Amino acid sequence: MLPDPLFPIANFLAMAGWLVLALSPLSPRWSDRVAGVAIPLILSVGYTALILAFWSRAPGGFDSLANVMALFTMPQIALAGWVHYLAFDLLIGAWIARTARAERVPHLLVLPCLALTFLFGPVGYLTFTLIRASRSLPAPLVTEPR
Amino acid sequence: MTSLAPTLPDLATLPGPLARMRQDAPLFTALGLWMALSLVPTLAAMAIDDRSFQGASIWLKPIKFQLSLAIYLLTIAVFARWLPETLHRSRVFQAYCTVVAVAILAEIVWIGGAAALGTESHFNVSTPFWTIAYRLAGVAAVTLTSASLVYGLAIWRNPVTGLPGPLHLAVALGLLLTFALTVPTAGYLASNSGHLVGTPAPGDAGLALFGWSRSAGDLRIAHFFATHAMQALPLAGLAAVLLLPETRQRLAVWLAAMAYAGIVVATFAQALAGRPLL
Numbered sequence: 001m002l003p004d005p006l007f008p009i010a011n012f013l014a015m016a017g018w019l020v021l022a023l024s025p026l027s028p029r030w031s032d033r034v035a036g037v038a039i040p041l042i043l044s045v046g047y048t049a050l051i052l053a054f055w056s057r058a059p060g061g062f063d064s065l066a067n068v069m070a071l072f073t074m075p076q077i078a079l080a081g082w083v084h085y086l087a088f089d090l091l092i093g094a095w096i097a098r099t100a101r102a103e104r105v106p107h108l109l110v111l112p113c114l115a116l117t118f119l120f121g122p123v124g125y126l127t128f129t130l131i132r133a134s135r136s137l138p139a140p141l142v143t144e145p146r
Numbered sequence: 147m148t149s150l151a152p153t154l155p156d157l158a159t160l161p162g163p164l165a166r167m168r169q170d171a172p173l174f175t176a177l178g179l180w181m182a183l184s185l186v187p188t189l190a191a192m193a194i195d196d197r198s199f200q201g202a203s204i205w206l207k208p209i210k211f212q213l214s215l216a217i218y219l220l221t222i223a224v225f226a227r228w229l230p231e232t233l234h235r236s237r238v239f240q241a242y243c244t245v246v247a248v249a250i251l252a253e254i255v256w257i258g259g260a261a262a263l264g265t266e267s268h269f270n271v272s273t274p275f276w277t278i279a280y281r282l283a284g285v286a287a288v289t290l291t292s293a294s295l296v297y298g299l300a301i302w303r304n305p306v307t308g309l310p311g312p313l314h315l316a317v318a319l320g321l322l323l324t325f326a327l328t329v330p331t332a333g334y335l336a337s338n339s340g341h342l343v344g345t346p347a348p349g350d351a352g353l354a355l356f357g358w359s360r361s362a363g364d365l366r367i368a369h370f371f372a373t374h375a376m377q378a379l380p381l382a383g384l385a386a387v388l389l390l391p392e393t394r395q396r397l398a399v400w401l402a403a404m405a406y407a408g409i410v411v412a413t414f415a416q417a418l419a420g421r422p423l424l
Contacts, residue, residue, distance in 0.1 A: 006194070049190035052205075053197075056263045 007079055010046060013039050014086040017093070018118050024097045025107050036094030043087035050080035089121045096128045105131065163224075170234070171226035173247050178219030181254065185212050188258065197264055202357060207267070208258040210355075214373070215250055215290075221376055222293060225317060228307040229300050246293045249286035256283050269340055284336055291328050294376055298322035312395035316383020319403045320376040327372030327410045334414075335365040344420035353424060360422045367423050368414035371406075378406055 017035040024031035058077045060070025072078045093114050100110045109131055117124025167175040192205035199207070226234075233239050256279055260267035267283070270276040298321030301307065307314050335341060343363030350361045358364045371378075382402035386395045413423060 045187050045190050048187040049194055052187065052191035052258075052262045053195035 004075075006046060006050075007082070010043060010079075010083050010086055013042060014090055017090045018114065021090075021093050021097050021114055022111060024101075028097070028101055032094055032098055035090060036098065040087045040091045040094070043083050043090070047080055047083045047087060050076055050083065054080070085121065089117055089124075092121065092125055093117045096124070099132070100128070103132065103136070105135065166227065167220070167223040170229075171223040171243070173243055174219045174226070175223040177247050177250060178216050178223055181212050181216035181219060181250075184254075185209060185216075188212060191262075199266070201351060204261045204264065206357065208254070208261045210357075211254055211257050215254060217377070218290075218373075219250065222297060225297055225301065225321070225376075228304060228309065228314070228317060229297065230304045230306075233300050242296065243293075246290055249289040252286045253283060253290065256286075268336070287332065287336075288329065291325055291332075291373075294321045294328075295325035298325060310387050310395075312399050313380070313383040313387050315396060316379045316386070316399045316402070319399065320379025320383075323375035323379060323403060323407060324373055327375060327407060328369065331365070331368040331372045331410065331414055335369055338365060341366045343417055358423060360424060362422060363417035363420040364422065365414070365417045367417060368410050371410045371413055375406055375410075379403060382406075 017039040020031045020035040024035075054074065054076040058071055058074045060067040060073070062068060062071075072081060096113055096117065097110060099105075100107070100113075110128075113124050113128040113131065115124070116127050164175065164179075188205055188208050192203045192209065195203065195205060197204040257267045260270065260276075260279075265272070265276065268280065270280055298318050301314070301321065302318035307317075309317065341364060342359055343365065345362060346359045347361035350359055352358055352360060352364075356366075356370070358367050379399070379402065383399050386398040386402070390398055416423065
C-alpha cells in the first residue's frame with residue numbers, strides 16, 4: 001500500500017529532466033520534448049494516480065494551515081505533494097528554457113534561474129522574470145525618471 | 147518560430163482513418179480518444195490502490211466503462227460517414243450530439259468519482275446524494291444509448307451510403323439492435339438490486355476481465371452482448387458480402403440479426419434462472 005518505491009523513481013525522472021534542460025542548447029527541440037512534455041506528463045500520471053487512490057482517505061483539507069499540515073501526515077499524500085513540486089517546477093524550467101531561447105537570453109543567465117527553480121520553484125521564476133524585465137524595459141523608462 | 151508553447155505533436159495530422167472519423171464526427175472522435183487515453187491514469191491508480199470491491203480492484207469498473215465507452219464512441223464516429231449529408235449540417239443534430247457527449251462524460255465522472263471515493267456507483271442508494279446520482283446516471287445511460295437508435299434510423303433511411311446493400315442493412319440493423327436490446331436488458335439490470343441472480347459460490351472470482359460470475363446468474367452478460375450488436379452485425383454483414391453469393395447475402399444478414407438477438411435473449415434468460423454462462 002505504501003508507494004515508497006515511487007519516490008526515488010519520481011526523483012530520478014525529475015533530475016533527468018533538469019539535466020536535459022541544463023544541456024538544452026545542444027538540442028532545444030528534444031530537450032523541450034523530454035523535459036517540457038514527456039517527463040512532466042509521466043509525473044502527472046503518477047500524481048493523478050496517487051490522488052485517485054488516496055485523496056478520499058486523507059486527513060485534513062485546504063481550509064487552514066493546520067489542515068494542510070494534517071494532509072501531509074499521510075505518506076501517500078506527502079508523496080503526491082512532492083511529485084506535484086517536481087512536475088510543475090520542471091514545467092516552469094522548460095518554459096524558462098524555451099522563452100529564454102526565443103528572446104535570446106544567454107544560457108549562462110538561464111542556468112542560475114534553472115538551478116533556483118529546481119531548488120526553490122518560485123524564486124527561479126521570479127529571478128528569470130526580473131532578468132527578462134531588465135533586458136526588455138525601454139531604456140528611457142529605466143534611465144530617465146521624470 | 148518564437149512560440150512559447152511546448153512542441154506537442156500536431157493532432158491535426160492524425161493517421162488516415164482517425165482523420166476521416168474526426169472529419170465526420172469531431173466531438174465523438176475527440177471524446178472517444180480522450181476516453182481511451184484516460185485509461186492511463188486509472189490503470190496507474192489500480193496499480194497502487196489497495197482497495198477492492200466485491201473481490202476485485204475498485205478501479206476495474208471505471209476501467210471497463212472507459213474501454214466500453216471508448217469503443218462505443220469510436221464505432222459511432224466510424225459509422226458517421228454513412229449519415230445523410232443533411233443530418234451532418236443540422237443544428238438540431240449537432241446539439242443532440244453535444245447532449246450525448248455530456249451524458250457520456252457525466253457517466254464516467256460518476257463511476258470514476260465513486261471509485262475514487264471508495265463507494266458504489268450503480269445500486270448505491272446509501273445517501274440522498276448517491277440515490278439522485280444513480281437516477282441521473284440512468285437518464286444519462288438511456289441518452290447515450292439513444293445515439294445508436296438515431297444513427298441506426300438515419301443510416302437505415304439513407305439511400306446513398308455507398309455501401310453494398312447487405313452491409314448497409316447490417317450496419318443499420320446492428321445499431322437498431324444495440325438500442326432495442328440494451329434498453330430492456332440494462333433497464334432490468336438497473337431495476338434489480340445488483341447484477342447477480344442467486345448467490346455465487348465462495349471463491350468465485352468471475353471470468354477474467356469481464357468478471358462475470360461462474361456460479362450464479364449474471365445480468366451483465368446479456369447487457370454486454372446487447373450493446374455490442376452494433377459491432378457484431380456489421381462484421382457479420384462484411385463476412386456475408388465477402389463470402390456468400392449475392393443472392394444470399396441479405397437473407398444471411400437477417401438470419402445473423404435474429405441469431406444475435408437470440409443469443410441476447412438466451413443469456414438473459416439464463417441469468418434470470420440463476421445460471422452462469424460458463
